[in-house]
Amino acid sequence: MKSEYCPKVPSDDRNKFVATMKKKLVDGSFTFNQQRSRDLMIAWCVRADVAFNKFDDEGFEPWMESLQPAFSCIGR
Template identity: 35%
Template sequence: MSTSEGSKTADSMDEDTSQVPHARRSKVWEHYEQELVVVEGDPKAVCKYCRGQFHTKFGTSSLRTHIAEACRSIEDACRKSFLLTMKKMPSEGLLVFDEKVSRELMVKFCIHAEIPFIKFEDPHLQPWIDSL
């Protein structure tokens, strides 16, 4: 391999890694090491909990799936917190509960349905209201 070819390969790799900060806007990166590791010429993210290595070439879906479902070393509280931060992604059918939106929709429904205020004193409904 000539020097110019080696330089070209290094430049190409620099271009690939320069795109990494753009891809790291996802919350999932909080659960992976800052630096990617290169395995057989392929950059991979390293899980902070189990040290597993995952491709990032096509985005962060494999990273999200690992943290959300597969990592056996992550604490349950940390996993639950991560799941709550995930945005709704129609293609994956994921849903994140938004307390403010839920409250606004509930109020609109109650007004539209003309539900009497006395209904909100029901002992089975009270714990839910208190949690809002």
């Protein structure tokens, strides 16, 4: 019998992920806030010890554009 999920992923983690996929916006809209996104990315980089030069990779800007075309990347 084929499983619909990876048995290695703990069920609590899987359930949290599935809940985010089902999450609906309260009013059906979303407003992108570039500064908030940038601040959260910086905080993540610091916590995860990600080198800032990783953002100079040629694949970074196209990836960001695919997520949010209005996001403008800034260099060092």
